[in-house]
Amino acid sequence: MKVSIVIPVYNTEKYLKQCIDSVKNQTYEDLEILLVDDGASDASPKICDDYAKQDVRIQVIHKQNGGLSDARNTGIKFSKGEYVLFLDSDDYWDDVYLIENLVDKLKRRPVDVLNFRYKKYLEIEKKMVSCLESLDEIEDNDKENILEKMIDHGLYIASACNKMIKLDFLxxxxxxxxxxxxSEDIDWCARILIQCRTIGYCNSEAYVYRQRENSISHSLTYKNIYDLSNNIKECVELGKNIPKDSKFYELYYDFTAYQYGVLLLSNNMVNDVRIKEIMREMKQYQWLLKYHRIKKIKILYYVKSVVGYSNLTRCLKLYCKFKNY
Known part of the structure; x- marks a missing residue:
């Protein structure tokens, strides 16, 4: 089974070698490593070319800057493996057995999408933090049963980087x-959830997401909130095609409700008067909170039930001030 690894590269010369080495050093060797240089202006393109000279499995694609989504799409189009993994160029894997473990699981039970866990490396604190709950391997052939267990434990998340996906399916x-x-991963993961026939889970926590700043709100802007709100609306529209009497309908909206919860919290971290207009419009989507298998959303739902929507938003604003977001 050949596995494609798509690594979009843009001005990450400080971290790029650690990223590429974490792939090169995998015990599983039947790989193609696609380094998509998205018009980087630092030493990243040269680093990519140097690595390609050392390893025939590495292919470098130089292109004009088009953003992360465009770079990933380019990687998908050039990929020739049976499955594909995405790895951001400032992140890395810290387990050389990651792909070997994922492939072994896929050989036992092939699926369209195999999910795994990740952790954060807090660069300023020099600290590693687990992000997703550890859960025993899920042995089930039913998509809804597996998804139910994953949703209950917060394990189906809006990220491209914790999924090994069948390339033909994509x-x-x-x-x-x-x-x-x-937030380009949100509606992408929603569409994957709807389209896939089979889904799986592996308890590996090898993906390391590098968080460079100690403040969550440091990089949040009006555009982040605007795009997040539009992604939620898109997810709601996509869900209208799911049969309402199915278990999958509720599970899908549990995933969407989590994104809505993120919006309710994160809008308080951006100081822009235009945010108020977005949140006035998004108030009509408060019904999403009734889909609350996820613990954090359950808290929001019950607070809203007791004090109302307006007071819920005030509570979240105070929470953000208290946490110094």
Whole structure:
């Protein structure tokens, strides 16, 4: 089984070698490593070319800057493996057995999408933090049963980087990332959830997401909130095609409700008067909170039930001030 690894590269010369080495050093060797240089202006393109000279499995694609989504889409189009993994160039894997473990699981039970866990490396604190709950391997052939267990434990998340995906499934269903938006993983993961026939979970926690700043709100802007709200609306529209009497309908909206919860919290971290207009419009989507298998959303739902929507938003604003977001 050949596995493609797509690594979008843009001005990450400080971290790029650690990223590429974490792939090169995998015990599983039947790989193609696609380094998509998205018009980087630092030493990243040269680093990519140097690595390609050392390892025939590495292919470098130089292109004009088009953003993360465009770089990932380019990687998908050039990939020739049976499955594909995404790795951001400032992140890395800290387990050389990651792909070997994922492939072994896929050989035992092939699926369209195999999910795994990740952790954060807090660069300023020099500290590693687990992000997702550890859960025993899920042995089930039913998509809804597996998804139910994953949703209950917060394990189906809006990230491209914790999923090993069948390449033919992506291309056949034209599951490409939307360009020029932030939170591009949200509706992409929603579309994957709807289109996939089979889904799986592996308890590996090898993906290391590097958080460079100690403040969550440091990089949040009006565009982040605007794009997040539009992604939620898109997810709601996509869900209208799911039969309402199915278990999957509720599970899908549990995933969407979590994104809505993120919006309710994160809008307080951006000081821009235009945010108020977005949140006035998004008030009509408060019904999403009734889908609350996820613990954090359950808290929001019960607070809203007791004090109302307006007081819920005030509580979240106070919470953000208290946490110094």
């Amino acid at each position: 291309k056949k269903n034209k599951l490409y990332f939307k360009k020029e938006i932030t």
